[in-house]
Amino acid sequence: xxxxxxxxxxxxxxxxxxxxxxxxxxxxxxxxxxxxxxxxxxxxxxxxxxxxxxxxxxxxxxxxxxxxxxxxxxxxxxxxxxxxxxxxxxxxxxxxxxxxxxxxxxxxxxxxxxxxxxxxxxxxxxxxxxxxxxxxxxxxxxxxx
Numbered sequence: 001x002x003x004x005x006x007x008x009x010x011x012x013x014x015x016x017x018x019x020x021x022x023x024x025x026x027x028x029x030x031x032x033x034x035x036x037x038x039x040x041x042x043x044x045x046x047x048x049x050x051x052x053x054x055x056x057x058x059x060x061x062x063x064x065x066x067x068x069x070x071x072x073x074x075x076x077x078x079x080x081x082x083x084x085x086x087x088x089x090x091x092x093x094x095x096x097x098x099x100x101x102x103x104x105x106x107x108x109x110x111x112x113x114x115x116x117x118x119x120x121x122x123x124x125x126x127x128x129x130x131x132x133x134x135x136x137x138x139x140x141x142x143x144x145x
Contacts (some may be wrong), residue, residue: 024062031055089129094122096138 020026032055038048061067098115112119126134 028055028059028062089125089132091133091135092122092125092129094118094134094136096136099138101138 021030031051035048035052035055038044039052041048095115095118098112098118100111100113103111122134122136126132
């Protein structure tokens, strides 16, 4: 998707819809639905059984095998956890996702989730480097809110 389109309201909504449809669980459910529908046809019945069997094997693989921890570990080990920092830091960016905007709105107080370490690390860096500008990126990623 061109960068210019993403910065429009329609592009934002489109990116959220496409991202949701490409989530692995959704792809498997869509595949199961299509395969089940094709089972009812004479022309595609044998192919549908093959597709359905492959999807069921895929579901079981995701449930039984440690695929997700292996993928996460591979990504996390790719970058050093605490790299050496320069003496002078001009800015600190705290990535969003640590504050749950929906629950925070309901409870009328800030509610954090498993990403709270981002806030803690950001505050530590801000205290160690008071000259640095602080930028927090966040908000609801829900296109309807």
